[in-house]
Amino acid sequence: MRIETRFTKLVGVEHPIVQGGMMWVGRAELASAVSNAGGLGILTALTQPTPDALRREIERCRSMTGKPFAVNLTILPSMTPPPYAEYRRAIIDSGIKIVETAGHNPREHVEDFKAHGITVLHKCTSVRHALSAERMGVDVISIDGFECAGHPGEDDIPGLVLIPAAADKVKIPMIASGGFGDGRGLAAALSLGADGINMGTRFCATIEAPIHPRVKQLLVDNDERGTNLIFRSLHNTARVGKNSVSDKVVEILKKPDATFEDVAHLVRGAQGRVLLESGDLDAGLVWAGQVQGLIHDVPTVAELIGRIVREATDIIGRRLPALLA
Amino acid sequence: MRIETRFTKLVGVEHPIVQGGMMWVGRAELASAVSNAGGLGILTALTQPTPDALRREIERCRSMTGKPFAVNLTILPSMTPPPYAEYRRAIIDSGIKIVETAGHNPREHVEDFKAHGITVLHKCTSVRHALSAERMGVDVISIDGFECAGHPGEDDIPGLVLIPAAADKVKIPMIASGGFGDGRGLAAALSLGADGINMGTRFCATIEAPIHPRVKQLLVDNDERGTNLIFRSLHNTARVGKNSVSDKVVEILKKPDATFEDVAHLVRGAQGRVLLESGDLDAGLVWAGQVQGLIHDVPTVAELIGRIVREATDIIGRRLPALLA
Numbered sequence: 263m264r265i266e267t268r269f270t271k272l273v274g275v276e277h278p279i280v281q282g283g284m285m286w287v288g289r290a291e292l293a294s295a296v297s298n299a300g301g302l303g304i305l306t307a308l309t310q311p312t313p314d315a316l317r318r319e320i321e322r323c324r325s326m327t328g329k330p331f332a333v334n335l336t337i338l339p340s341m342t343p344p345p346y347a348e349y350r351r352a353i354i355d356s357g358i359k360i361v362e363t364a365g366h367n368p369r370e371h372v373e374d375f376k377a378h379g380i381t382v383l384h385k386c387t388s389v390r391h392a393l394s395a396e397r398m399g400v401d402v403i404s405i406d407g408f409e410c411a412g413h414p415g416e417d418d419i420p421g422l423v424l425i426p427a428a429a430d431k432v433k434i435p436m437i438a439s440g441g442f443g444d445g446r447g448l449a450a451a452l453s454l455g456a457d458g459i460n461m462g463t464r465f466c467a468t469i470e471a472p473i474h475p476r477v478k479q480l481l482v483d484n485d486e487r488g489t490n491l492i493f494r495s496l497h498n499t500a501r502v503g504k505n506s507v508s509d510k511v512v513e514i515l516k517k518p519d520a521t522f523e524d525v526a527h528l529v530r531g532a533q534g535r536v537l538l539e540s541g542d543l544d545a546g547l548v549w550a551g552q553v554q555g556l557i558h559d560v561p562t563v564a565e566l567i568g569r570i571v572r573e574a575t576d577i578i579g580r581r582l583p584a585l586l587a
Numbered sequence: 588m589r590i591e592t593r594f595t596k597l598v599g600v601e602h603p604i605v606q607g608g609m610m611w612v613g614r615a616e617l618a619s620a621v622s623n624a625g626g627l628g629i630l631t632a633l634t635q636p637t638p639d640a641l642r643r644e645i646e647r648c649r650s651m652t653g654k655p656f657a658v659n660l661t662i663l664p665s666m667t668p669p670p671y672a673e674y675r676r677a678i679i680d681s682g683i684k685i686v687e688t689a690g691h692n693p694r695e696h697v698e699d700f701k702a703h704g705i706t707v708l709h710k711c712t713s714v715r716h717a718l719s720a721e722r723m724g725v726d727v728i729s730i731d732g733f734e735c736a737g738h739p740g741e742d743d744i745p746g747l748v749l750i751p752a753a754a755d756k757v758k759i760p761m762i763a764s765g766g767f768g769d770g771r772g773l774a775a776a777l778s779l780g781a782d783g784i785n786m787g788t789r790f791c792a793t794i795e796a797p798i799h800p801r802v803k804q805l806l807v808d809n810d811e812r813g814t815n816l817i818f819r820s821l822h823n824t825a826r827v828g829k830n831s832v833s834d835k836v837v838e839i840l841k842k843p844d845a846t847f848e849d850v851a852h853l854v855r856g857a858q859g860r861v862l863l864e865s866g867d868l869d870a871g872l873v874w875a876g877q878v879q880g881l882i883h884d885v886p887t888v889a890e891l892i893g894r895i896v897r898e899a900t901d902i903i904g905r906r907l908p909a910l911l912a
Contacts, residue, residue, distance in 0.1 A: 266912040419811050420745030422766040427880040441747040446779050453774035486744050555752040582903040587591040
């Protein structure tokens with residue numbers, strides 16, 4: 263039994279489950295596994311060092327799955343921004359049909375993708391940003407709650423409130439993100455008005471995720487309290503796994519006059535990559551969401567998606583109706 | 588059509604909807620209205636100035652409803668604690684059959700209530716506290732997420748993660764609290780493994796809530812961002828409505844060495860009572876949750892509960908099953 267929503271029909275996937283666009287993790291191994299299992303896999307553009315490397319990664323993913331997959335393009339404020347327009351061009355030239363955008367001022371990218379007939383999911387963390395993306399012409403909103411790994415924004419609104427508040431105003435299909443890891447969450451998201459879920463941290467704890475087994479085991483071992491919010495005082499809040507590095511960043515940034523420069527040596531992206539690849543859990547920051555509290559094993563992607571769909575259809579088809587009197 | 592759960596059967600109410608035990612608001616007018624509408628109304632013990640006044644309030648509530656209602660006893664750290672044991676005695680003597688406990692070290696109270704055959708709901712904000720209350724012998728856990736008004740604890744785990752994480756371990760019936768205001772939330776809570784919901788802020792925006800109409804209108808006007816977290820640096824975090832007083836408290840407590848004494852003149856409970864009764868929205872603190880973003884009107888309690896049950900049964904009986912393919 264399957265779950266069909268406005269999202270699955272629009273995007274042409276079997277299950278309303280999207281893989282989060284995660285730095286260093288969103289490679290062909292994981293994206294193809296998710297798409298092969300009937301979800302929507304996502305390559306992360308900026309994980310590739312150059313636009314040409316992204317072209318090759320897209321080809322590699324295509325050789326691993328015949329099903330639809332997407333590419334994520336995240337626009338973050340930076341002193342030395344990557345060549346976004348060239349990455350965008352690589353995505354368009356490669357014939358990609360679905361893109362996930364995230365971050366600041368996506369208009370120029372959204373307009374170009376739309377002009378090339380690409381379906382655009384835009385990830386954001388507030389109702390007002392969802393409405394502005396809808397006006398911009400995106401096809402799907404991915405609404406990201408306070409529970410999430412990565413950047414939850416500064417409003418701190420969790421999915422239980424954020425999803426229905428957005429559903430009251432957003433007309434296009436909507437994917438719920440942040441805190442999802444099982445069939446209960448999928449059924450809850452659908453109840454709250456979403457058309458599917460996005461999972462990042464949960465997909466990191468799968469056989470196919472291209473990260474060190476010790477990192478996967480960390481996600482199993484941690485409970486829901488195993489995260490730190492960092493960069494709050496810099497108005498660029500990020501949720502990461504609790505470890506010696508993120509504890510230190512929190513401590514340093516508690517000082518009233520602390521700036522990013524005081525922690526820059528601790529938080530370079532390359533260090534996060536070393537952590538993921540080496541399994542040295544204190545090498546840098548690792549993005550991890552509160553859903554760690556619901557992660558108890560490291561299955562294959564197909565096992566995970568199959569289990570989530572079975573659990574959600576059992577809740578929807580049997581457990582909830584049994585409560586009606 | 589109704590929704591029957593382990594909770595409705597255990598407690599003997601028609602709908603799995605509990606009114607939050609709110610200071611100054613949990614009086615006979617609201618509690619009886621909720622119970623008459625088939626939910627579980629709750630009087631707040633400490634809203635009454637003396638244990639004898641509580642005895643009279645219980646009698647008054649009984650004269651207004653023939654259905655079950657409960658009394659809340661919240662134990663908070665205090666330099667000059669109220670006479671908890673005498674309030675407890677008033678509850679037991681009055682023949683109350685259902686009690687909600689909340690706060691620190693409830694053991695002595697729980698044991699006495701249980702010895703008198705009283706059904707005890709215990710409200711807490713973490714899985715570990717839920718398990719310790721279960722071991723203590725309470726009958727129902729009310730698990731309170733980060734979204735809530737009042738004291739969310741210091742873990743900041745929202746319901747989307749907290750409810751299923753608790754449901755994985757807690758065996759007794761469980762009520763989900765924090766962020767609930769409509770039938771979508773009730774269906775989501777049931778999906779996540781809860782046996783019902785608790786609503787505080789949403790019940791404040793009803794005709795029967797004994798507070799000034801301007802406060803009710805504030806809850807309608809505010810969106811999900813209209814709250815402040817105060818007392819975080821004092822490790823006694825509380826979520827209150829955003830107003831000039833809570834903004835000032837946040838500002839003062841930002842100073843590294845600020846103590847409770849620096850804000851004590853702003854946050855006396857009596858000032859919150861003045862706000863609720865006079866409708867002077869800057870008179871003090873008012874507890875309000877993020878669910879404000881889902882509050883769009885001020886109906887009667889019966890209209891509200893009827894609407895929530897209709898919406899949840901429609902989601903469970905029709906909208907969700909229609910997604911199965």
